[in-house]
Amino acid sequence: MSGLVIIGASYAGVQAALSAREAVYDEPVTVVADEHSLPYQRPPLSKDFLLDETSEHNLILRDDAFFASKRIDLLLGRRVIEIDRTARQVALADGGRLDFDKLVIATGSRARRISIPGAEPDGVCYLRSVADAIDLKARLGQANEIVIVGGGFIGLEVASSAAKLGKNVTVIEAASRLLERAVSPIVSRFLLDAHAQAGVDVRLGDIVIAMTGDAGRIAGVDLGSGVRLRADLVVVGIGGIANDELASAAGLKCSNGIVVDQHGRTGASDIYAAGDCASHYSRFAEGWIRLESVQHAQDQARAVGLAIADKHEPYDSVPRFWSDQYDLKLQIVGHSGRSDQMVTRGSIEESSYSVFHYRQGRLVAVDSINRPGDQMAARRLIAAGISPTPGQAADSSFDIKSLLKAIDKAVA
Known part of the structure; x- marks a missing residue:
């Protein structure tokens, strides 16, 4: 039995499987994961879970019955140790082998270890x-x-x-x-x-x-x-490293992650990668980047799932991140790395404001504290290449959302 094999029950791995099914990919789908847990949410691990505000059970993305209903087989607690491109198989640590017609590498990233004297004691x-x-x-x-x-x-x-x-x-x-x-x-x-x-x-x-x-x-x-x-x-917490060793050993191009195109395709036929382990060219960053975020993993994996089902829609989502600290919700949309001008909208004193980043007069990113409306508008504006002037962005009386009407008219 061949079909689609996905390495990793990450957000990207699960989304690729679901998107392929939703796009009417009808061949067998198998997700292999080295963890024994059902696929779960990771963002709450540093927040609600540590504070006992959610349980391990509540972290689960979907239960066994859901995956069964989608005809997605989960092989949990099984580790892939090799990708054999010639035989079109993956080898497992327990000696098993799985045939594949199409393969998705969604192995995520791992925590970067600190390398200093005495860094290994308990605690x-x-x-x-x-x-x-x-x-x-x-x-x-x-x-x-x-x-x-x-x-x-x-x-x-x-x-x-x-x-x-x-x-x-x-x-x-x-x-x-x-x-x-x-x-x-x-x-x-x-x-x-x-x-x-x-x-x-x-x-x-x-x-x-x-x-x-x-x-x-x-x-x-x-x-x-x-x-x-x-x-x-x-x-x-000093960053993450892409888990791209399987891909590299299989001869796939890697550079701070597995190099993929807009559909998540690697340089090998019918082998894809998505999520934290993948490096892609982003027009928003104007360069090659590897992103570690839930939204990115899911959006890129959707493009992969569609490509697997021969229904191609390129991945072109604006980068998005968020972080909850105390009663503050930090949200980021876009890529501010090369911005040359910033303006503030809202009230810093009231913990409700956004910083709009520009590069050569073009809106490229927005950081927000407790301003979800700004984020929703900025995401659509940046994707469409529409920019409020810095003066408009800084003026709280100006309706940023009014600029979205041009997008809505084009869609209508």
């Missing part, structure tokens, strides 16, 4: 999977002095959760500001203040150079500035 944690989250939640209940290495999305979300639990939290960030590559300096400063108000000690422009242990357990961290911090729990 140094990473957060990527539900197993990681279960372990971290148990440890948070026993810890008091928490050091978080990395002021990115994961680090700040865990810091927010730990602060809510009444822990003493210190965040170490090597850059000069938080989320330096993702948001404007305005939003970075705002988030810094929010964490400070919650009692989190954020150390910018500093690095962890060593960790110290006591009887095999973490006891402290040494900083480049010469400071030694006590720690009975360390959470490392």
